[in-house]
Amino acid sequence: MFMSSPRTLFDKIWDRHVVVTRNGNEALLYIDRNYVHDGSFHAFGALAKEGRKVRKPRQTFAVVDHYVPTLGREQGLAGIADPEVRGMIELLEHNAKVNGIAHFGIDDPRQGIVHVVGPELGLTQPGLTITCGDSHTSTHGALGALAIGIGASQSKQILATQCLWQKKPRTLRVTVDGALAPGVSAKDVILAIIAEIGTAGATGHVIEYAGAAIRALSMQGRLTVCNMSIEAGARAGMVVPDDTTFQYLAGREYAPRRADWDKALEFWRSLPTDESASFDREVHLDGARLEPMITWGTSPEEAAPVGGLVPDPQKIIDLDKRAHSVQALAYMDLKPGMPLTDIKIDRAFIGTCTNGRIEDLRAAAAVLKGRKAVVPAWVSPGSTAVMRQAEVEGLDRIFRDAGFEWRASGCSSCAAMNGDSVPAGMRCASTSNRNFEGRQGKGARTHLMSPAMVAAAAVTGKITDVRKLV
Amino acid sequence: MKPFTKLTAVAVPLDMANIDTDKIIPARFLRKPRLPGYDPYLFHDMRFNADGSERPEFILNQPAYRGAGILVTGANFGCGSSREGAAYAMLDYGIRCVIAPSFGDIHYANELQNGMLPVILPEEVCRRLRGQLHDQPGAQLTVDLDAQTVTGPDGTTHRFEIDPIYRERLLKGLDDVGLVLQYQPEIEDFERGHYGEMPWLA
Numbered sequence: 001m002f003m004s005s006p007r008t009l010f011d012k013i014w015d016r017h018v019v020v021t022r023n024g025n026e027a028l029l030y031i032d033r034n035y036v037h038d039g040s041f042h043a044f045g046a047l048a049k050e051g052r053k054v055r056k057p058r059q060t061f062a063v064v065d066h067y068v069p070t071l072g073r074e075q076g077l078a079g080i081a082d083p084e085v086r087g088m089i090e091l092l093e094h095n096a097k098v099n100g101i102a103h104f105g106i107d108d109p110r111q112g113i114v115h116v117v118g119p120e121l122g123l124t125q126p127g128l129t130i131t132c133g134d135s136h137t138s139t140h141g142a143l144g145a146l147a148i149g150i151g152a153s154q155s156k157q158i159l160a161t162q163c164l165w166q167k168k169p170r171t172l173r174v175t176v177d178g179a180l181a182p183g184v185s186a187k188d189v190i191l192a193i194i195a196e197i198g199t200a201g202a203t204g205h206v207i208e209y210a211g212a213a214i215r216a217l218s219m220q221g222r223l224t225v226c227n228m229s230i231e232a233g234a235r236a237g238m239v240v241p242d243d244t245t246f247q248y249l250a251g252r253e254y255a256p257r258r259a260d261w262d263k264a265l266e267f268w269r270s271l272p273t274d275e276s277a278s279f280d281r282e283v284h285l286d287g288a289r290l291e292p293m294i295t296w297g298t299s300p301e302e303a304a305p306v307g308g309l310v311p312d313p314q315k316i317i318d319l320d321k322r323a324h325s326v327q328a329l330a331y332m333d334l335k336p337g338m339p340l341t342d343i344k345i346d347r348a349f350i351g352t353c354t355n356g357r358i359e360d361l362r363a364a365a366a367v368l369k370g371r372k373a374v375v376p377a378w379v380s381p382g383s384t385a386v387m388r389q390a391e392v393e394g395l396d397r398i399f400r401d402a403g404f405e406w407r408a409s410g411c412s413s414c415a416a417m418n419g420d421s422v423p424a425g426m427r428c429a430s431t432s433n434r435n436f437e438g439r440q441g442k443g444a445r446t447h448l449m450s451p452a453m454v455a456a457a458a459v460t461g462k463i464t465d466v467r468k469l470v
Numbered sequence: 471m472k473p474f475t476k477l478t479a480v481a482v483p484l485d486m487a488n489i490d491t492d493k494i495i496p497a498r499f500l501r502k503p504r505l506p507g508y509d510p511y512l513f514h515d516m517r518f519n520a521d522g523s524e525r526p527e528f529i530l531n532q533p534a535y536r537g538a539g540i541l542v543t544g545a546n547f548g549c550g551s552s553r554e555g556a557a558y559a560m561l562d563y564g565i566r567c568v569i570a571p572s573f574g575d576i577h578y579a580n581e582l583q584n585g586m587l588p589v590i591l592p593e594e595v596c597r598r599l600r601g602q603l604h605d606q607p608g609a610q611l612t613v614d615l616d617a618q619t620v621t622g623p624d625g626t627t628h629r630f631e632i633d634p635i636y637r638e639r640l641l642k643g644l645d646d647v648g649l650v651l652q653y654q655p656e657i658e659d660f661e662r663g664h665y666g667e668m669p670w671l672a
Binding site: 016019020022023025026028030032039041042045046050052058059067084085088128133134135149150151152153154156157160161162163165167199200203204230233235256257260261263264267299301318319320321323324327415416417434436437438439442 | 486549552
């Protein structure tokens with residue numbers, strides 16, 4: 001039924017999900033999976049106000065992450081001190097129950113950050129359209145899905161209709177060739193891409209990440225890269241599915257089984273971008289030249305290799321970007337020309353939908369083994385399953401011995417909505433995705449970096465090139 | 471949804487790129503139910519000191535710009551999180567139009583969903599408008615969606631482009647859910663084919 005011209009992965013998923021097209025350029029896109037979380041109460045509230053019901057409860061999945069505490073979790077709901085937060089956790093359970101939606105609540109072993117849980121349970125699969133009322137929904141594209149972050153009103157629309165009006169985005173292929181050097185991780189790749197193209201560099205586009213360095217990444221590394229697509233402004237980020245993807249999915253709770261698996265696999269193998277398909281834009285990076293990256297400012301594009309200096313905003317030609325960087329340096333209390341490795345830190349945080357998976361914890365633990373953190377530090381694994389796995393491997397012991405707090409799973413200090421905030425004026429080395437003003441708490445200062453780099457900063461008390469410690 | 475046709479209002483210049491949604495509304499306010507009253511959260515940490523007093527240097531606190539209905543900003547306005555609270559806060563403050571060279575995609579959609587008009591004008595036009603608004607504090611702009619024009623304090627008219635679908639939706643105050651439900655039979659047809667081909671999803 002479709003034209004035989006070469007198509008990208010994105011084109012193939014898009015074409016398959018268009019229900020109707022209106023006025024030539026707006027498609028009504030069918031959504032295969034819609035994820036909701038404890039912050040989705042605005043969408044459920046609007047749905048109830050309009051007297052509507054969830055159209056496809058079986059395609060809707062609820063998990064608590066943004067507001068859950070990371071301490072006192074053994075007490076379940078009773079352990080939540082803040083009545084407003086407890087009410088929100090209960091409200092999601094209520095909304096899930098009245099609408100017949102699968103719900104992974106505060107004491108469910110499948111609880112975790114929605115963008116960690118979706119892939120982990122095999123809910124996220126190649127070729128699917130996925131939405132969630134959270135900008136980091138782009139994460140799920142790592143499995144070859146089209147995953148779009150939306151606001152509360154569009155979330156309500158999908159709950160009510162299972163469809164979303166969308167103008168077709170443009171396509172951008174980011175090719176990272178070569179092999180990453182030791183000590184350089186997926187986080188460094190995506191920070192380097194954002195530093196290169198800017199935080200609006202992919203606005204209106206869907207990114208396909210390609211090239212040898214991307215192909216060589218594990219599924220977890222690809223999830224990290226796709227997670228921060230939104231930090232480059234992209235509607236979505238994706239990687240074509242391959243054996244890495246299929247091996248990752250096999251046997252997961254919601255992955256297809258037996259005859260269905262064979263049928264699904266045949267479909268998934270048809271998805272990769274055709275060889276001669278063209279993209280609206282192309283960007284190339286040499287993976288072999290990448291170094292560990294850190295952010296110095298308050299936008300993810302304000303990032304540099306760890307060996308660099310705090311730049312001089314007066315050298316930025318764009319006046320509006322210069323104004324941003326001037327305010328950023330004042331907020332971060334940094335001076336132009338200062339070596340990044342002279343920046344002292346007060347806190348260290350490991351976790352989040354960007355870097356809260358088992359491989360991230362292993363990478364940090366490898367640096368921490370036999371060392372001690374010199375600043376207060378904590379780990380919040382990306383999911384309860386990751387936490388249990390880490391405990392089986394003895395990683396919790398390594399973190400604890402190094403002086404880290406071993407906390408339960410949630411969004412925690414990434415957005416500090418659950419109260420896990422960094423005190424005003426304090427500087428945090430963080431594996432999260434945003435260094436915005438006030439992101440980790442009012443007045444908190446955030447430096448984004450990889451899990452291994454956070455571990456290195458934690459044990460030295462300053463920004464440190466992890467390659468000097470291993 | 472309240473239709474958007476034409477707006478004449480005081481406009482505030484914000485001379486910065488990449489104004490993210492955490493700046494527009496800090497995360498700690500997002501737990502509030504969607505009832506009128508989001509206005510104090512708008513630009514909260516730039517607008518207020520820790521003790522709740524106003525920071526006089528922040529432009530919205532300057533007498534001439536109080537009660538503004540339009541923002542004119544740098545590129546990539548509303549980048550970052552998907553929080554619709556950013557639109558609620560502007561709307562409750564009285565801002566129904568933001569003029570910028572570009573917007574974060576999700577925030578752009580959120581403005582439309584709340585009956586706000588995001589206007590995209592070239593960088594140099596936004597900069598010129600902001601210059602005029604600094605020179606004449608409290609000056610008004612007129613934004614006419616039907617004509618697709620912004621008229622500056624100097625009387626110059628700038629034409630802007632907007633997708634005809636978004637324009638129609640704002641002019642008529644149409645609701646997206648209603649627009650989807652017109653296609654109920656097509657959705658049901660689609661579902662039959664889709665789940666037939668991918669039974670493991672059903």
